[in-house]
Amino acid sequence: MPKEIYLYNRNLNKTSDYTVWLGFPGPYSFSLSSLGFLWLYKSIDEKSDVKIERICSDTESTKYNMPDLFGFSFSFDTDFLTIFSMLEKYNIPLKSKDRDNIIFAGGPVVSANPEPYKDIFDFFIIGDGEDINLTAVEICKSNSDKNTALKLLSEIDGIYVPKYSHKVKKLTKKLTECIYTPILGENAFFKDTFIIEMARGCSNRCGFCLASYLNLPLRSVPNDELMKALEIGLKHTNKIAFLGAQVSAHPNFHDICKFIYEKISNGQNIEMNFSSLRVDAISEDVIKTLKAAGQKSITLAIEAGSERLRKVINKHLSEEQIFNAVKIAKDNGLKSIKFYGMIGLPTETYDDIDELIRLAKTLKNNNKGFDITFGFSSFVPKPNTPFQWLGRENTKLLEDKSNYIKKELHKIGISANISSIKWDYWQAVLSRGDSSLSDFLIEIYKQGGKLGAFKASAKKFNINTDIFAYKNYSFDTKLPWDFIDITPGKEFLIKENKRLLDGSIIAID
Numbered sequence: 490m491p492k493e494i495y496l497y498n499r500n501l502n503k504t505s506d507y508t509v510w511l512g513f514p515g516p517y518s519f520s521l522s523s524l525g526f527l528w529l530y531k532s533i534d535e536k537s538d539v540k541i542e543r544i545c546s547d548t549e550s551t552k553y554n555m556p557d558l559f560g561f562s563f564s565f566d567t568d569f570l571t572i573f574s575m576l577e578k579y580n581i582p583l584k585s586k587d588r589d590n591i592i593f594a595g596g597p598v599v600s601a602n603p604e605p606y607k608d609i610f611d612f613f614i615i616g617d618g619e620d621i622n623l624t625a626v627e628i629c630k631s632n633s634d635k636n637t638a639l640k641l642l643s644e645i646d647g648i649y650v651p652k653y654s655h656k657v658k659k660l661t662k663k664l665t666e667c668i669y670t671p672i673l674g675e676n677a678f679f680k681d682t683f684i685i686e687m688a689r690g691c692s693n694r695c696g697f698c699l700a701s702y703l704n705l706p707l708r709s710v711p712n713d714e715l716m717k718a719l720e721i722g723l724k725h726t727n728k729i730a731f732l733g734a735q736v737s738a739h740p741n742f743h744d745i746c747k748f749i750y751e752k753i754s755n756g757q758n759i760e761m762n763f764s765s766l767r768v769d770a771i772s773e774d775v776i777k778t779l780k781a782a783g784q785k786s787i788t789l790a791i792e793a794g795s796e797r798l799r800k801v802i803n804k805h806l807s808e809e810q811i812f813n814a815v816k817i818a819k820d821n822g823l824k825s826i827k828f829y830g831m832i833g834l835p836t837e838t839y840d841d842i843d844e845l846i847r848l849a850k851t852l853k854n855n856n857k858g859f860d861i862t863f864g865f866s867s868f869v870p871k872p873n874t875p876f877q878w879l880g881r882e883n884t885k886l887l888e889d890k891s892n893y894i895k896k897e898l899h900k901i902g903i904s905a906n907i908s909s910i911k912w913d914y915w916q917a918v919l920s921r922g923d924s925s926l927s928d929f930l931i932e933i934y935k936q937g938g939k940l941g942a943f944k945a946s947a948k949k950f951n952i953n954t955d956i957f958a959y960k961n962y963s964f965d966t967k968l969p970w971d972f973i974d975i976t977p978g979k980e981f982l983i984k985e986n987k988r989l990l991d992g993s994i995i996a997i998d
Contacts, residue, residue: 493521494673494725500537507630509533509541510556514563514571517545521677524668524684524732525596526562529622531671539626546571555579556590558629560622561610563596566919567912569606569930570938583931585611585652591629591638595622598919600659601699602872604969605919607651608927611635612642615973616660616703617689619668621647649973658974661706664689667714673725682762683722686710687742688733693767695792696802696989697834699871700734705977712741716748723752723759729782730762737763737770746778753781765790768806771814776821786825786860789814793834794845801836801989808848815856825860832890832907833868833882835990842890846897853901863898865891866908869917872970875985880959881917884910915943917958923969925952 511530513520520526520543533541544550544559559581561572572594573583582588585608595614599606603613614621625642632638636652643653647660668686675681690707691700722729729749736742753759761782766775768789779787791811793799799806818826830845852861867887870879881887887910898905919926929950936942947954962968964983971979 492675496669496671496673496721496725497531497535499534503537503540505538505540507539508556508558509539509626510544510550510559511541512559512561512572512575513543513545514561514568514575515545516547516678518674518676518678520545521672521674522679522682522684523562523564524670524686525618527670527672528619528668529560529562529595532619532623533626536623536626539630544575546575550579558626559590559592561592561594561596563594563598563606566598566916567938568598569609569919570934572609573931573934584608584927589635591635593625597699597703601703602920602922602970603649603651604924605922605926605930607924609930611639611650611652613649614647615649615657616647616975617662618647618660619662621645621660654972656972656974659976661704661976662689664708664710665714667710667718669718669722679728679730681726682728682730683726684730684732685715685718685722686732687715687736687739687745691734692738693735693804694985695804696875696985697831697868697871699874702874702977702982703975704734707735707738709739712744715739715741715745719745719748723757727758728760734765735767736765737767737775742770743772743774746775750774750778750781753778763787768814769810771817773817773821776818776823780822785823786827787818787823788827788829788864790829792829792831793837793841794830794843794848795841796844798834798837798841798844802834803985803989811848812852812855815852815859815861819856819859825862827862827864830863830865831868832865832894833887835868835876835879837882839890839893842894845894846901849898849903850901853903861903863894863903863905864907865894865905867891867910867913869913869920871920872968873973873975873982875982875989877921877968877982878962878964878966878986880961881914883959884914887913911940914958915940915954918943918954921957921969923957 513526530543533539542550576583591611593612594610595618599613600615624645625648628641629638632641639650640653642648643650646658649657670684673681688709690704692707694701749759749761759782766787791806792802792804815826868881870876891907891910895905929946929952932946932949933942936945
C-alpha cells in the first residue's frame, strides 16, 4: 500500500466483528482526492466498535472476507457501471431482494433522484450525510435482521428505504465544523493535496444547476474553523485546495487569500488552488495570491455567450465583467484562462452562439499572447432545479451546434473541448429516469456499458428513453423524485422557472 498520512487518531486494535466496506466507484488515486468519501471513512473509522475498509475499482479487499454493510459514493450518473462491477467482483447480487447483506448509496446522484436504482440499493442517504451515515451504521450494526434494520432506517430523516419509505426529508447540515482531507496520499490524483471545504451551496442559483439547488441555502464554514484546518494542513503538506461551489462568496475569502500571500511572501512554499471562482470575484489580490502559489491558469464559468441567455439561466454577468477578469488575470502574471460554457440551454438560438463567437474573438484580439480556451458540455435537465421540467434539444441539432462552435472558434485560433452529445443524452435519461429502469441498467452493464449497450438495452426492454431526455413536462406532472421533501420546494422551483423563462417555453406534458 502506498504511503498514507492519517491526520486523526486511529484505533488499530479493534476487536469488533462488524465490518463496513466503503466503496469508491473509481481508481484508488481518485478516492484519495474525494473529500466527502474520505471524511465519511474517517468518521466511521473513529468508531471503536466497527471495522472499516476502503474498496476502490482497482483494489482488492485485504482484511475481511465479506462486509456486513457496503456503502457507495455515487457522484456521477454513469457510476452505476463501476458499482455493479465492484459488487460482482465480490459475488454480491445486484438486486436487494437477492442478498442478505445491506448495500447503500449516498451522493448527489441519488440525493437528487434515487428511483432508477431503488431495486439495487437497500437504502439511500438523501442530502448531507456526515451525521446520518453514523446513525445508519449504528442501526445496521445493532440489528442483524435485515428487514428489522431497514424498517428502523426508514423512520430516520434523510434515509430513503425503498421497501418501506414513502416520503423522505432531505438533510441540510449546518457547517459549524470544517471538512478537510483526513488522509494524505502520495499516490492521490492530486498528490499530497490538503483539501478544505469553504462553503456549501451557491447563491447564484443558475436554473440548470443541481450543485446549487441540491445544497441550498449557501452555507459558509466559520472562519476560525477554516483557519484551524488550514494550519493542520500546512503542518503536513504545502499543497492546499479550497472546495466549494462558490468559494469566493465566503465572507472571509479575501482575508484567506491575504493570509496565504503573506506566508508565501515570508518564504513559505505554498501551492494553492480553488475549485471554482466567480468572474465577478476576480480581483488583483486573488490573482496575485494564485500566481504566488504557482498557478498559471484559472477556469471561469460564463455558461452562455450572450447576455440575454445568461439572464435566462440566472447568470447575471456582463461582458464588461468578463473582459475585466481577463485583464486582471493577464496583468498580474497568469498565462491562460479557460472558459466553461454550456450549449443547448433553454431558449438558445444561433444568435446566442454567434454572440459567444464574437465574445471569444474580442477576447482573443484584446489579449495577444494570452492563451484562451473554451470547454463546453450540453444541457442536461436535473431534478430539483427550475429547469427539471425541460427536455434537451434533439441530439442531431446539438451535434450541429457543437461542430459549428468548434469550427468558428478554430478560425480565430481558439481551441474548444466539447463533451459527447450522445453521452449527455444518456445522462439526461438517467437523471430524469424512474423505477422502471433497474433491469435496463443491469442489462447495460452486462452488455459492456458502451453507447451501443444503452441503445440495445432500451430496445430490449421497449423503453422510450426520449421521454426522459427530450420531453417537456407540465408543472402538474408527477415526477419520480417528488417524494423527496427538499427546500426550496416544488412551488418555488415553478416560480423560478416562470420568472427565468418569462413565457419563452411552454412546458407541455
